[in-house]
Amino acid sequence: MDWRTIYKDKIMTADEAVRHIKSGDHITVAEVGSQPYALTEALERNYEHLENVEVHYLLSLGNPPAAKPGMEKHVRFHGMFLSGATRPLIAENRGEFMPCFFHQYPKMVLSRGEIDVMMISISAPDKHGFCSIGPGVDHIPTMKNHAKLIIAQMNKNLPRVMGNSFVHLRDVDIIVEENRPIPELPGAPITDVERKIGEYCASLVNDGDTLQLGIGGIPDAVVTFLKDKKDLGLHTEMAADGIVDLIKTGVINNKKKTLHPGKCIATFAAGSQNLYDFLDDNPNFELHGVDYVNDPNVIAMNDNMVSINSCIQVDLAGQINAEVVKGMQFSGVGGQVDFIRGARMSKGGRSIIALPSTAAKGTISKIVPFLDHGAYVTTSRMDVDYIVTEYGIAHLWGKTLRERAKALIAIAHPDFRAGLAEEYKARFGEELTI
Numbered sequence: 001m002d003w004r005t006i007y008k009d010k011i012m013t014a015d016e017a018v019r020h021i022k023s024g025d026h027i028t029v030a031e032v033g034s035q036p037y038a039l040t041e042a043l044e045r046n047y048e049h050l051e052n053v054e055v056h057y058l059l060s061l062g063n064p065p066a067a068k069p070g071m072e073k074h075v076r077f078h079g080m081f082l083s084g085a086t087r088p089l090i091a092e093n094r095g096e097f098m099p100c101f102f103h104q105y106p107k108m109v110l111s112r113g114e115i116d117v118m119m120i121s122i123s124a125p126d127k128h129g130f131c132s133i134g135p136g137v138d139h140i141p142t143m144k145n146h147a148k149l150i151i152a153q154m155n156k157n158l159p160r161v162m163g164n165s166f167v168h169l170r171d172v173d174i175i176v177e178e179n180r181p182i183p184e185l186p187g188a189p190i191t192d193v194e195r196k197i198g199e200y201c202a203s204l205v206n207d208g209d210t211l212q213l214g215i216g217g218i219p220d221a222v223v224t225f226l227k228d229k230k231d232l233g234l235h236t237e238m239a240a241d242g243i244v245d246l247i248k249t250g251v252i253n254n255k256k257k258t259l260h261p262g263k264c265i266a267t268f269a270a271g272s273q274n275l276y277d278f279l280d281d282n283p284n285f286e287l288h289g290v291d292y293v294n295d296p297n298v299i300a301m302n303d304n305m306v307s308i309n310s311c312i313q314v315d316l317a318g319q320i321n322a323e324v325v326k327g328m329q330f331s332g333v334g335g336q337v338d339f340i341r342g343a344r345m346s347k348g349g350r351s352i353i354a355l356p357s358t359a360a361k362g363t364i365s366k367i368v369p370f371l372d373h374g375a376y377v378t379t380s381r382m383d384v385d386y387i388v389t390e391y392g393i394a395h396l397w398g399k400t401l402r403e404r405a406k407a408l409i410a411i412a413h414p415d416f417r418a419g420l421a422e423e424y425k426a427r428f429g430e431e432l433t434i
């Protein structure tokens with residue numbers, strides 16, 4: 001029998017579906033390409049009678065939920081990671097920011113109260129009635145078991161990703177059928193500085209390592225220098241376009257992985273249609289819950305784990321600010337600390353923070369004596385391992401404050417080395433030859 005006949009009572013329009021939301025509800029929404037846009041747009045049309053609703057949400061590739069000015073008095077955005085679309089919500093006091101290690105996100109949201117409503121996307125069901133939840137898996141597998149009401153937008157364009165990424169139609173309370181293209185995350189051309197950084201990072205990667213690659217130009221640049229490596233594995237938070245060619249050419253074959261051998265593992269994917277097509281029905285690539293993939297203990301089960309992430313600035317002791325620009329919350333901790341700690345605990349593991357030496361067209365050094373006023377420490381100086389800029393590699397793990405400062409000044413932009421050397425002299429009482 002056709003699923004529409006079996007589940008006919010669950011099928012309704014998006015506007016009818018969101019009218020099940022009540023004042024005081026806690027809502028979680030699937031992220032990136034799995035955002036159920038038909039539902040979040042319907043919420044924007046139907047919020048005025050609601051009071052004190054919390055919407056917990058991560059990254060949007062389009063119009064984020066609860067971002068419409070005025071809506072915050074009724075339905076308020078709560079996030080632990082910001083993007084261009086959600087930054088103004090925090091800057092303008094129209095939403096709330098919750099500091100959180102990504103692997104603890106489901107637990108932390110649940111600590112605020114029960115999940116009354118979960119809004120997800122689902123693919124068309126298979127012959128057993130199972131639907132994939134698409135590329136934004138992260139908090140859904142755990143939280144769906146706690147949600148009192150699950151509203152799903154069924155979208156036949158959603159890639160049918162493998163892993164802990166399925167929900168049965170019987171467990172979905174409301175189904176809204178609406179097909180939309182999956183929003184893409186546009187890539188940017190790799191700069192010469194990023195290329196140089198990518199080359200240094202790749203020099204720290206050995207054949208047989210398992211990689212975590214963050215988002216942006218630097219990971220994309222690293223990928224271009226990995227083409228001659230052998231038997232790499234992938235255990236990452238986010239899957240992006242860069243890895244597709246490495247998998248297709250067999251550079252990433254996961255043969256040496258000590259956890260999930262033979263499989264690429266991630267918790268969400270965001271990129272082009274090419275990436276989504278690659279993930280569709282691909283048994284070689286599994287997406288699992290973030291409380292599993294990003295758990296440092298799980299990450300550490302991968303021998304020779306190498307994490308590569310970026311930051312806003314690093315001070316001379318090695319403290320990393322990866323989330324605040326000019327006193328404003330720019331992004332969040334995300335999975336940075338999860339992977340830095342997991343990689344460090346892994347047998348043979350390493351972690352890399354890679355950053356251009358300057359920002360704002362070369363006018364600001366990203367290696368600084370002290371973090372900016374209002375900045376937060378994302379990664380502590382006890383956790384930090386390798387720092388890479390376009391001027392080289394500083395290995396801080398096991399190094400004294402004096403050795404750290406010296407190593408960091410050596411990879412700072414030449415225009416800022418003299419100023420940093422003055423700070424070094426004031427701090428350590430010795431002249432530094434630069």
Ligand code: COA
Nearest residue numbers: 214215216309310311312313322331333334335336359360
């Ligand atoms: N001082 C002032 N401005 C700075 C700055 C500094 N030290 N460093 C960066 N900026 C500005 C840049 O000029 C840029 O401004 P623009 O948007 O006006 O051009 C902006 O801040 C973003 O910098 P950029 O270097 O382009 O950021 P990115 O896209 O490479 O992202 C992070 C870098 C740190 C924000 C990002 O990696 C992050 O959020 N990390 C934390 C989470 C994480 O690591 N997760 C890992 C798992 S995916």
